[in-house]
Amino acid sequence: MINAPRGTNDFYGDPMEVLLELEQTIIELCRDYGYGQVRTPMFEQIELFKRGVGENTDIVAKEMYTFLDKSKQLKEYALKPEGTAGVVRAYLERRMDANSGPTKLYYITPAFRYEKPEAGRYRQFHQFGVELFGVKGPMADVEVISLGYELLKRLGIINVKLYINSLGSQAARIQYNQELTNYLHIHQSNLCPTCQERIDKNPLRVLDCKEDSCQPVIAKAPLLLDYLTDEDRQHFEQVQTMLTELAIEYTVDPKIVRGLDYYSRTVFEFISEQDDFKKTVCGGGRYDRLIEELGGRPTPAIGFGAGMERLLLMIEQSRGGFNNPTEVDLFVGYIGPTAKIEALKTVTEYRRQGIRAATDLLEKSLKNQMKFADKIKARYSFIIGEEELKTGKVAIKQMATGQEETIDLTGVAEYMKNKPKQ
């Protein structure tokens, strides 16, 4: 037998139903916030991610799935490891920047990273992301954060905390990078080999390292927050004031630096606080220089990405399991060949009218048909036999209570429409 590639999932059954429910919640939420959906290709030229995400990030340097296609030009491509770079490319290529107002986009997309698989970390996963282009002020930061917060609320996810930080503007970062590099060189021998390499290439990444050996050095490292310009500081303070106004609780964590290079000023993460699952469910921030870097006019932007498998895990934990939320409204059983055709005709008609109806396709005995009706959690059922065909009346049964009512077969659809779904 051929197995699925390591770190990938097949969705079916109850988790698939909850994934669809999650997607539906996202679609409605984004409509409420005025974000339009965008779909970009599953692969892009590798150059986009090198310039967009950063050549020295783990994502680009170690985790991308890259390939050459069959064209003679031997261009290198990569499966998208995240959603932002492709959306920025599309924003520029499709001249969405010609809009005068802000451009607000969202996406639901598979993403690919060659990582070590574990619970909540996969090689193919799904990202829900939003990107807001064209707003410099802190209201945009707060709108995007509140969208993430509202999603968790609508999904009934508990035990998640919001952490925010500011990475400052370029001016602040240049000065800070110098100080940090000096500090890390002094403590170089106490860092893991990967961090030793990072010192000159990308010192900020060291703060993100999870190796135990690096933690004492990280704990005493200078903080970027101390190097912010007055403008950066004001921006960050306003973000905090507005979050408080919206009653969104947050903690400032100066160690949140994010794993991608494009951020400036506000960054944030919603982190699961569950004992057995401490992971970032949703992370993002401002990236005011990326659009210029990819050939556009200077355009401020902010967004986030949320791992949908992680959201599913949290929904499962918050609800105490996946219970299939869909059930069948009505099961139609039958006895004999004429009734079988009648059952097929009636369920087809009910489905046309938006009633979830089922009958037995395996032509089982009546007893087994009713067992099947229980298994698929039918709320109501009736049986068509010789008598029902003759009189045109059926006994419709509420499965949970066993209560029956005799009604005209022609009135069943109307009857069901008046039965609210519990």
Ligand code: HAM
């Ligand atoms: P990121 O933090 O790399 O940011 O990923 C966003 C989210 O994707 C993570 O918080 C996590 O929930 C999920 N995720 C990442 N890797 C995996 C994995 N291997 N398995 C399962 N879930 C995963 C970004 O990708 C940015 N593009 C976010 C952004 C949008 N920033 C601005 N706009």
